[in-house]
Amino acid sequence: MMDVHETTKQAVIGWDLSRVVFRDLERDYPVVERGEGIYLYDTKGRRYIDGSGGSSVVTSIGHGNKRVAAVMAQQAATIAFSPAHCFANQPHIQLCQKIAEIAPKGMGHTFLLSGGSEATENAVKFARQYEFERNNRGKYTVIGRWQGFHGNTFGAMTVSGHTYRRRIYGPMLGHSVKIPPCYCYRCEWGLTYGSCNLECARALKKAIRQEGPENVLAFIAEPVVGAALGAVPAVPEYFPMIREICDEFDVLFIADEVMTGFGRTGANFGVDHWNVLPDIIATAKGISGGYTPLAAVLLRDKIMDLLRAHHSNFRGGHTYCANPLSARVGIEVLDIIREQDLIGNSHRMGLPLLEGLRKLLDHPTVGDVRGKGLMAGVEFVRNKQTKEPFPPEYQFGKRIFEEAFARGLVVFAGSGTVDGVAGDHILLAPPFIITESQVDDLLAILDEAITAVERSLPPELRG
Amino acid sequence: MSAQVFRDFKRNYPVITRGKGVFLYDREGRAYLDAVGGIAVVNVGHGVPEIIAAMTEQAQRVAFVHGGAFANEPAMALTEELATWTPAGLRHVMLLSGGSEATETAMKLARQYHLERGKAGKYRIVSRWTSYHGNTIGALSMSGRTAWRGEFVPYLQSFPKIHPPYCYRCPYGKTYPSCQVACAEDLERVIRLEGPDSIAAFIAEPVIGTSAAGVTPPPEYYPRIREICDRYDVLFIADEVITGVGRTGRNFGIDHWGVIPDMITTAKALSSGYAPLAAVILHDRVYEAIARGSARTTQGFTYSGHPLSAAVGLAVLRYLRAHDLVANAGRIGRLLLERLAALARYPIVGDVRGTGLILGVEFVADQATKRPFPPEAEITRRIVEAVLEEGVVVVPGMSGLIDSVAGDHIQISPPYIFSEANVDQLVAALDTAIQKVMREVGTARAGG
Numbered sequence: 079m080m081d082v083h084e085t086t087k088q089a090v091i092g093w094d095l096s097r098v099v100f101r102d103l104e105r106d107y108p109v110v111e112r113g114e115g116i117y118l119y120d121t122k123g124r125r126y127i128d129g130s131g132g133s134s135v136v137t138s139i140g141h142g143n144k145r146v147a148a149v150m151a152q153q154a155a156t157i158a159f160s161p162a163h164c165f166a167n168q169p170h171i172q173l174c175q176k177i178a179e180i181a182p183k184g185m186g187h188t189f190l191l192s193g194g195s196e197a198t199e200n201a202v203k204f205a206r207q208y209e210f211e212r213n214n215r216g217k218y219t220v221i222g223r224w225q226g227f228h229g230n231t232f233g234a235m236t237v238s239g240h241t242y243r244r245r246i247y248g249p250m251l252g253h254s255v256k257i258p259p260c261y262c263y264r265c266e267w268g269l270t271y272g273s274c275n276l277e278c279a280r281a282l283k284k285a286i287r288q289e290g291p292e293n294v295l296a297f298i299a300e301p302v303v304g305a306a307l308g309a310v311p312a313v314p315e316y317f318p319m320i321r322e323i324c325d326e327f328d329v330l331f332i333a334d335e336v337m338t339g340f341g342r343t344g345a346n347f348g349v350d351h352w353n354v355l356p357d358i359i360a361t362a363k364g365i366s367g368g369y370t371p372l373a374a375v376l377l378r379d380k381i382m383d384l385l386r387a388h389h390s391n392f393r394g395g396h397t398y399c400a401n402p403l404s405a406r407v408g409i410e411v412l413d414i415i416r417e418q419d420l421i422g423n424s425h426r427m428g429l430p431l432l433e434g435l436r437k438l439l440d441h442p443t444v445g446d447v448r449g450k451g452l453m454a455g456v457e458f459v460r461n462k463q464t465k466e467p468f469p470p471e472y473q474f475g476k477r478i479f480e481e482a483f484a485r486g487l488v489v490f491a492g493s494g495t496v497d498g499v500a501g502d503h504i505l506l507a508p509p510f511i512i513t514e515s516q517v518d519d520l521l522a523i524l525d526e527a528i529t530a531v532e533r534s535l536p537p538e539l540r541g
Numbered sequence: 542m543s544a545q546v547f548r549d550f551k552r553n554y555p556v557i558t559r560g561k562g563v564f565l566y567d568r569e570g571r572a573y574l575d576a577v578g579g580i581a582v583v584n585v586g587h588g589v590p591e592i593i594a595a596m597t598e599q600a601q602r603v604a605f606v607h608g609g610a611f612a613n614e615p616a617m618a619l620t621e622e623l624a625t626w627t628p629a630g631l632r633h634v635m636l637l638s639g640g641s642e643a644t645e646t647a648m649k650l651a652r653q654y655h656l657e658r659g660k661a662g663k664y665r666i667v668s669r670w671t672s673y674h675g676n677t678i679g680a681l682s683m684s685g686r687t688a689w690r691g692e693f694v695p696y697l698q699s700f701p702k703i704h705p706p707y708c709y710r711c712p713y714g715k716t717y718p719s720c721q722v723a724c725a726e727d728l729e730r731v732i733r734l735e736g737p738d739s740i741a742a743f744i745a746e747p748v749i750g751t752s753a754a755g756v757t758p759p760p761e762y763y764p765r766i767r768e769i770c771d772r773y774d775v776l777f778i779a780d781e782v783i784t785g786v787g788r789t790g791r792n793f794g795i796d797h798w799g800v801i802p803d804m805i806t807t808a809k810a811l812s813s814g815y816a817p818l819a820a821v822i823l824h825d826r827v828y829e830a831i832a833r834g835s836a837r838t839t840q841g842f843t844y845s846g847h848p849l850s851a852a853v854g855l856a857v858l859r860y861l862r863a864h865d866l867v868a869n870a871g872r873i874g875r876l877l878l879e880r881l882a883a884l885a886r887y888p889i890v891g892d893v894r895g896t897g898l899i900l901g902v903e904f905v906a907d908q909a910t911k912r913p914f915p916p917e918a919e920i921t922r923r924i925v926e927a928v929l930e931e932g933v934v935v936v937p938g939m940s941g942l943i944d945s946v947a948g949d950h951i952q953i954s955p956p957y958i959f960s961e962a963n964v965d966q967l968v969a970a971l972d973t974a975i976q977k978v979m980r981e982v983g984t985a986r987a988g989g
């Protein structure tokens with residue numbers, strides 16, 4: 079093991095310092111040099127399929143798009159940053175307009191930001207300010223779900239059920255209530271879909287009553303759970319029932335579409351699959367395809383109308399909220415998505431992807447496969463009958479990541495699938511421009527990677 | 542325009558279509574002198590070809606990959622370069638997108654630092670009233686900005702706050718230097734009262750930003766803060782989101798005091814607004830405690846280490862060096878401060894302050910007693926709008942400067958390329974605006 083502080087040349091600290099300890103960063107951590115379409119190339123000329131959208135479900139239109147680079151240069155030469163306290167700017171106005179065109183009907187108002195955590199934090203603030211103005215001043219508790227991830231700032235972590243990221247900050251987190259996710263493969267109630275009575279949705283009702291509806295501000299959930307579960311979509315009846323329960327108790331429904339927004343699941347927004355109208359949507363990633371940090375909060379008309387009527391200026395926001403450069407990039411990305419019918423393609427390519435992944439169920443360690451559109455997940459288990467997970471120390475998911483990476487495929491590995499600590503999964507989320515033969519390439523590499531990890535399993539861990 | 546949510550729902554915003562150097566142009570072709578640098582962001586000026594070229598080149602190569610799988614050259618080069626700008630020992634850089642992400646990350650690393658050293662009880666952060674560290678819940682918990690905390694208080698951590706080093710209205714009614722910097726001493730009192738075992742860090746803006754623009758503590762202040770922090774094993778975080786990367790005429794604001802913080806957060810000037818970019822810079826001792834311990838952190842966001850933003854940051858740092866713009870910020874800042882000070886001939890100008898190119902002007906109803914105007918008089922808004930009519934942009938300081946209700950001030954934070962002619966134009970516009978506002982509110986009774 080090498081001593082980290084001796085690598086003083088290495089001034090970058092990543093989000094996972096263990097890389098620095100267990101691997102020689104300078105030799106093993108490839109440096110990406112360029113990207114083109116669904117491919118990334120490192121400085122040694124090696125090619126990788128970007129199987130997870132920049133490795134965190136971001137890249138929608140692919141890498142190295144010359145149109146985006148061109149408008150970015152043009153906008154920077156025109157105006158990149160303008161004082162938002164006294165001026166508006168055209169890209170900002172136009173982007174909000176374009177978002178309104180594809181947003182669920184009735185959600186025509188947009189507040190722009192830079193990152194997903196900013197979006198979820200500001201979504202909660204809009205909710206709170208709205209209820210405050212309605213004189214529901216006691217309403218503040220946000221109910222979230224275990225294994226939900228909403229970001230890494232304190233407000234976002236508080237409403238997240240992501241054990242690994244919350245754990246050491248216990249005393250610094252605020253009050254929040256969590257219910258189990260809609261996750262049929264490991265149903266909290268041990269039930270089977272079809273005869274389960276949707277206990278997981280009903281759990282929200284119970285939580286609201288226990289907390290006291292007069293204290294409950296909002297419920298926040300990802301339509302398809304991303305980082306912490308690996309692309310688990312809720313069952314068809316789930317969000318309609320959630321909507322009903324929220325309405326019954328005057329609780330706002332915030333859809334966290336940071337991953338699922340702008341076509342990732344094969345529909346404009348994830349909630350479109352359930353035909354449910356949230357009150358607030360927090361979204362990011364796909365909106366700029368990663369070309370620049372960009373995020374948004376979409377508000378239902380009733381919220382905006384009330385705030386306007388009360389002259390209640392929004393008290394959230396950040397330095398880069400209305401910057402013209404990011405907005406201009408967003409416009410171009412949304413145009414490309416529309417012109418090339420990339421949301422349609424996300425749906426169309428999602429089908430062979432999921433079908434191909436189902437074939438991987440033949441592997442002794444592949445327990446479950448799921449997804450929607452170009453957001454798919456594979457969950458690994460030590461024993462398929464009992465669904466027993468691998469010991470967390472074995473870092474099974476990370477091994478899959480490394481084996482796939484060594485073969486030229488980038489996937490996103492997650493853990494804590496079962497209980498926040500144990501359980502391994504990977505998330506697949508290639509750019510929307512992927513073709514069917516590229517899907518096949520991706521599946522073939524993944525297949526090999528899984529075989530490689532299975533072969534190297536120590537005897538005591540075999541199923 | 543109805544799809545867009547503006548911060549102020551009532552205001553009609555002119556639409557900016559173009560910027561060049563220190564000027565902005567609206568749809569009607571009207572020019573405005575940008576005396577706020579966007580919002581203490583723009584330093585190299587608008588439309589600089591070198592920055593645009595770097596950005597375009599990177600966008601064509603690879604705009605984004607996630608830090609989990611790959612390193613990228615711009616991020617590595619930027620962090621190396623930034624490490625040559627920092628006070629001694631601050632060499633480890635984590636790149637982020639916004640100021641709030643940076644202060645939240647610093648807050649989390651402070652907690653982790655103490656945990657790694659077996660001090661699990663140390664997690665609270667002391668900060669100051671009349672301060673701003675960002676708008677996400679952790680950052681807002683540290684921010685001493687009453688109006689923005691408002692209805693979000695139930696979400697905030699009840700972290701202790703001390704008084705700001707605000708000599709013009711000394712919270713202790715004392716006068717420098719006979720005060721013996723009581724405002725710094727207060728940190729020790731609060732740490733002791735709260736219990737040092739629970740305090741992880743103290744965070745402060747070396748020169749105060751929008752909450753009380755330009756307020757600069759006396760020379761003894763930060764050395765004393767450093768001593769107190771050391772005595773109680775409390776980290777000192779310098780929030781240089783505004784003051785970092787040259788705005789005060791030194792690389793970092795804290796350099797004016799010769800004090801070495803444990804962490805620096807910086808943002809705005811780092812990319813001059815060409816792309817969202819921020820950083821947390823760690824002192825070796827913080828980095829090493831974590832590296833020797835768990836050697837991992839859960840910090841980071843989707844866009845941490847974004848190659849495009851990093852390429853922009855690198856181009857900005859190089860441009861600042863090549864054109865010696867940090868020195869210019871110092872030189873023009875001194876000139877501007879001197880010229881602004883002359884405005885004190887008007888009875889509504891109470892105080893003029895600043896370091897380098899972060900400056901503020903405070904307005905009062907009575908110079909002798911420092912009595913503020915009633916909030917309903919909306920002096921700040923009137924001044925900012927009257928200056929805008931003269932074709933110059935300044936920012937309203939946070940309302941309720943004094944006690945969250947009363948108090949008027951403006952912030953001036955131009956790009957570092959500001960020239961003497963630009964200073965003339967700004968001061969002339971402000972002069973005209975002050976006279977206009979005095980007529981409007983009938984302050985002809987000079988001297989109050």
Ligand SMILES: Cc1ncc(COP(=O)(O)O)c(C=O)c1O
Pocket residue numbers: 134192193194195196198227228229230300304305334335336337362841842843844
């Ligand atoms: C559903 C969801 N919400 C919020 C976030 C936080 O976004 P960011 O990392 O941009 O702050 C993420 C990030 O992965 C996410 O997946």
Ligand SMILES: Cc1ncc(COP(=O)(O)O)c(C=O)c1O
Pocket residue numbers: 395396397398638639640641642644673674675676746750751780781782783808
């Ligand atoms: C000193 C300071 N810290 C933090 C922030 C928050 O930065 P952002 O708006 O990028 O989140 C600001 C913003 O003005 C600031 O001035």
